[in-house]
Amino acid sequence: MQRRPRIRLAPALFFLVSAACAAHADETGTAIGERIPRFTSGDFDSHATERPTAYLFLGNGCPATRTYADRIRALDGAYAGKVDFVYLYPNKTDKAADKRAHHKALGVKGRFIDDEQARIAKLVGAARTTEVLVVDKHGTIVYRGAIDDSKDAPAKVRRRHVAVALDEILAGKKVTTPKTDVFA
Secondary structure, three states: OOOOOOOHHHHHHHHHHHHHHEEEOOOOOOOOEEEEEOOOOOOOOOOOOOOOEEEEEOOEEEOOHHHHHHHEEEEEEEHHOOOOOEEEEOOOOOOOHHHHHHHHHHHHEEEEEEEEHHHHHHHOOOOOOOOOOEEEOHHHHHHEEEOOOOOOOOHHOOOOOHHHHHHHHOOOOOOOOOOOEEEE
């Protein structure tokens, strides 16, 4: 007699939380050192930027996005006027009105894009929310990964990956750590 595997609650909950954070994107991506693919949304054109741009993929139902909210606001404020911020919301299960409300509540100045059907996330290979892509003023991807090295409390942050990458490109230097892992 063959035994049926038991489903335990913890893995099932893990799957649901992970699914809420997934950007539902293919892993086809664009590599570090390549130009970001052209995409448009309203009057925004990814190839018409004139300064460094940080693309943040967020999910209003994602626990990681909620955990990072203060750090996202801090980045947006610290680099205002020097770096463009584009916030993309690719989760197919989130309603457009909820995405817009979350973005407004987040209190950032950067551009909101409802990435319906995760079209842009698929195009650039973003696989999770809160993944970040940083491109230089020429549109070349110079960083891809997590905001920093702590998925938990800001007090545990030892390295601010995105801030370091932005500081380096603004100083005309090469990004020393171009890729990091994104937390689930």
